[in-house]
Amino acid sequence: MDEKASPPSPPAQAQRQEAESVTRRTFLMNVGIALNAAVALVIATPVVAYVLGPVLRRKDYLQWIDIGSVSDYSVGETKLITYQNPFSDPWDGATAKVPAYVRCSAPDEFTVFAINCAHLGCPVRWFSESQLFMCPCHGGVYYADGSRASGPPERGLFTYELKVQGGKLLINAGQMPTLKNRASANPCPSIATPTAPQLVSRIESCPDKKSPGTSASTIG
Amino acid sequence: MPGQKEPWYKRVYDWLESRVQLEGPVKDAVLHPVPRRTASWWYVFGSASLVLLILQILTGILLALVYSPSAAHAWASLELLNHELPLGWFLRAMHGWGSNFMVAVVLIHMTQVFLFGAYKFPRELTWIAGVFMLLMTLGMAFTGQVLRFDQDAYWGLGIGASIMGRVPFVGGQVVHLMLGGPIINGATLTRFFALHVFVIPGTLLALTGLHVWMVLKLGVNEWPMPGRIVRRETYIREYHELTHSDGIPFVPGAVWKDLVFSAAILFAVACCAAIFGPYGPKGVPDPTIINTVPKPDFFFLWIYTILSFLPPDMETPFILIAPVVGIAALLGLPFVAGVGEKSWWRRPVAVFSVMFIAVCWGVCTNLGTYTPWSPKMDAWSGAAVPVELLRSRTPLERQGANVFQQKQCRNCHQLGGNGGERGPALDEVATRLTEDQLFRQVLLGGGNMPAYGSALSPAETTALVRFLETLHPNYQTPSEDASRRLVGQGGVQTPAP
Numbered sequence: 001m002d003e004k005a006s007p008p009s010p011p012a013q014a015q016r017q018e019a020e021s022v023t024r025r026t027f028l029m030n031v032g033i034a035l036n037a038a039v040a041l042v043i044a045t046p047v048v049a050y051v052l053g054p055v056l057r058r059k060d061y062l063q064w065i066d067i068g069s070v071s072d073y074s075v076g077e078t079k080l081i082t083y084q085n086p087f088s089d090p091w092d093g094a095t096a097k098v099p100a101y102v103r104c105s106a107p108d109e110f111t112v113f114a115i116n117c118a119h120l121g122c123p124v125r126w127f128s129e130s131q132l133f134m135c136p137c138h139g140g141v142y143y144a145d146g147s148r149a150s151g152p153p154e155r156g157l158f159t160y161e162l163k164v165q166g167g168k169l170l171i172n173a174g175q176m177p178t179l180k181n182r183a184s185a186n187p188c189p190s191i192a193t194p195t196a197p198q199l200v201s202r203i204e205s206c207p208d209k210k211s212p213g214t215s216a217s218t219i220g
Numbered sequence: 221m222p223g224q225k226e227p228w229y230k231r232v233y234d235w236l237e238s239r240v241q242l243e244g245p246v247k248d249a250v251l252h253p254v255p256r257r258t259a260s261w262w263y264v265f266g267s268a269s270l271v272l273l274i275l276q277i278l279t280g281i282l283l284a285l286v287y288s289p290s291a292a293h294a295w296a297s298l299e300l301l302n303h304e305l306p307l308g309w310f311l312r313a314m315h316g317w318g319s320n321f322m323v324a325v326v327l328i329h330m331t332q333v334f335l336f337g338a339y340k341f342p343r344e345l346t347w348i349a350g351v352f353m354l355l356m357t358l359g360m361a362f363t364g365q366v367l368r369f370d371q372d373a374y375w376g377l378g379i380g381a382s383i384m385g386r387v388p389f390v391g392g393q394v395v396h397l398m399l400g401g402p403i404i405n406g407a408t409l410t411r412f413f414a415l416h417v418f419v420i421p422g423t424l425l426a427l428t429g430l431h432v433w434m435v436l437k438l439g440v441n442e443w444p445m446p447g448r449i450v451r452r453e454t455y456i457r458e459y460h461e462l463t464h465s466d467g468i469p470f471v472p473g474a475v476w477k478d479l480v481f482s483a484a485i486l487f488a489v490a491c492c493a494a495i496f497g498p499y500g501p502k503g504v505p506d507p508t509i510i511n512t513v514p515k516p517d518f519f520f521l522w523i524y525t526i527l528s529f530l531p532p533d534m535e536t537p538f539i540l541i542a543p544v545v546g547i548a549a550l551l552g553l554p555f556v557a558g559v560g561e562k563s564w565w566r567r568p569v570a571v572f573s574v575m576f577i578a579v580c581w582g583v584c585t586n587l588g589t590y591t592p593w594s595p596k597m598d599a600w601s602g603a604a605v606p607v608e609l610l611r612s613r614t615p616l617e618r619q620g621a622n623v624f625q626q627k628q629c630r631n632c633h634q635l636g637g638n639g640g641e642r643g644p645a646l647d648e649v650a651t652r653l654t655e656d657q658l659f660r661q662v663l664l665g666g667g668n669m670p671a672y673g674s675a676l677s678p679a680e681t682t683a684l685v686r687f688l689e690t691l692h693p694n695y696q697t698p699s700e701d702a703s704r705r706l707v708g709q710g711g712v713q714t715p716a717p
Contacts, residue, residue: 052397054396054397054399054400054401054402054407055393055396055397061401061402062402080510082508085403085405088405089405089406089407090292091290091291091292091293091406092291092292092405092406093290093291093292093293093406093505094291094292094504094505094506094507094508095291095374095403095404095405095406095408095505095506095507096405097506097507097508098403098507098508099507099508099510115507115510116378116382119382119527120378120379120382120383120527121375121378121379121381121382122375122378122379122514123375123507123510123512124510125510125511125597127600127628127631129600129626129627129628129675130627130628130629130672130675131674131675132628132670132675134594134595134597134631135594136512136513136514136594136597137375137379137513137514137524137593137594138524138527138528138593138594139528139593139594139595139642139668141595141670143670143671143674144674144675149665149670149671150665150668150669150670151668152527152528152530152532152535153532154532154533154535154536174402174403175396175402175403176378176381176395176399176402176403176404178381178382178384178385178386178391178392178395179382179385179386179391179536180385180386180387180391180392180395181385181391181392181395181396181402
């Protein structure tokens with residue numbers, strides 16, 4: 001064991017390699033490589049499918065979720081609710097719960113907003129007195145109807161698709177809304193919509209009749 | 221030799237060495253000559269990065285003995301580490317501070333390599349491997365922040381998803397791939413655990429091996445001298461002449477500085493860990509607790525700042541294009557500037573680039589730390605109107621102060637140094653805006669202010685504006701529309717001086 005076997009000198013190696021370049025052994029080695037490549041492909045296919053699993057599932061994560069009876073919501077109110085993600089595992093813990101805002105603008109007229117700011121997904125807070133949603137991250141602000149008021153968001157709040165069935169309010173939920181994954185197909189007022197006419201209508205609707213979205217006046 | 225018995229440890233060493241035969245390569249590595257001037261304190265950051273990587277792996281393994289990568293239990297297992305296991309808090313603190321130091325030292329190492337021209341021929345691939353190692357290090361920092369599964373982690377994932385959701389065409393799929401499903405939940409955490417513990421560190425270790433191998437094979441960069449030009453044809457010969465005429469063996473000639481600096485860095489990490497303690501976890505990762513102010517860790521604050529200042533229509537293009545351009549620039553650098561001068565005395569563009577990037581980074585981080593982008597959510601109920609602003613006011617004006625508080629104006633506007641800072645302080649607003657302008661601003665909004673037309677009744681609006689008109693210093697009259705007095709319609713009554 002004391003003697004270290006010395007490798008053949010470089011010229012000898014080259015000579016040997018050249019002699020064996022197109023022999024039966026080289027051919028068999030190439031067959032071996034090809035076999036491994038084929039097996040690797042066979043193994044890789046399910047692995048790729050496994051890794052892409054979250055993408056390959058199509059829409060089956062969306063489900064109509066009961067968020068309470070219609071009578072739970074009074075007109076003119078925007079309420080913070082929590083629903084259970086339709087497909088959750090025991091190890092999801094608290095993350096299986098998802099908050100959302102339900103706005104009841106008129107009898108049987110509902111809008112359900114996602115909690116996530118349209119800018120970067122931070123949780124917006126509702127201020128009923130000023131009728132605004134405010135975001136704690138970069139100060140995005142939205143009006144009561146979800147349209148963008150100020151700050152960096154490029155569109156209004158995301159809304160859930162909803163329906164009323166047997167006196168129950170249902171929303172189609174199950175995914176986090178981002179700019180490419182809308183919470184629903186409902187178009188939201190975006191920055192592209194001209195804003196000036198909206199503002200005029202805001203002022204016109206204001207005097208005399210107390211609009212349902214407005215809180216009780218502080219002055220008699 | 222028979223008869224003369226060697227000591228037992230020598231025999232054990234010989235027995236092992238005759239089998240593994242590593243003595244030769246190790247000797248070659250430790251005794252390889254480095255240019256004398258290169259054995260400098262400037263060259264210690266690479267080895268310090270390696271030492272910090274080893275520290276992170278060891279502390280990471282120890283944390284993994286206890287940490288539970290389950291969305292339901294991760295937070296509790298961190299609390300257990302912090303409060304119940306002896307010195308668990310110290311281990312978490314070492315890992316957290318180790319990561320801070322590692323990002324910092326890696327960036328310093330990279331800056332040094334750039335300024336010393338060490339990325340030039342023949343060390344281009346060493347630089348490219350280094351760029352990927354930097355990306356891995358930042359990836360470790362972000363995934364590590366997710367494993368500290370608290371409110372910041374949860375909403376940080378939301379921010380990550382919102383950024384990914386901007387990718388054209390496949391954004392939706394990319395988000396689902398990143399989150400391991402359609403929403404942030406247990407599958408997201410296990411996914412980031414696998415990335416943080418297996419995928420990224422594995423790749424990082426492999427790249428580190430390649431990086432160090434190339435450093436040994438190509439030799440440590442010589443001290444850059446103005447006028448000593450790198451040419452592909454002659455550089456390797458010149459380098460060998462230099463190391464053989466004016467070189468010293470790496471061990472012990474240069475290594476002692478590496479050792480001293482590494483020890484100092486480890487001691488600094490331990491001191492920070494002992495003094496400042498572990499990072500969080502902050503609040504429980506319960507998405508229904510929405511009274512939270514998510515903020516990324518220190519090293520990502522500059523991104524947070526940029527995302528705040530970009531105009532809405534530029535945001536998506538910038539987010540998608542800037543990182544690609546940045547990484548391409550780093551990877552392309554050794555091919556664009558692979559030869560020529562190495563000395564910073566002859567590379568003003570390089571020096572100014574470093575200064576520019578450093579200043580930008582510093583400014584963005586500072587802004588990210590201190591800028592009040594968001595309304596102060598509890599100012600309307602928490603910060604009272606200063607009494608002196610209510611003294612000798614009419615009932616209507618005082619009612620206006622009520623409206624001012626109740627409609628949450630204070631969340632964005634300061635009075636007497638209290639309140640939000642998203643909008644301007646209003647202590648002297650009457651000197652800036654006339655009555656008409658105040659009405660217009662309140663009802664229609666403008667600048668960055670929402671319109672309050674639909675949230676205020678006419679009576680409330682009037683009261684509010686009357687109150688705002690009183691907000692001016694005693695020595696300065698409120699601004700008024702000159703045309704009003706001219707037309708003789710009265711308008712704002714200027715208080716008698």
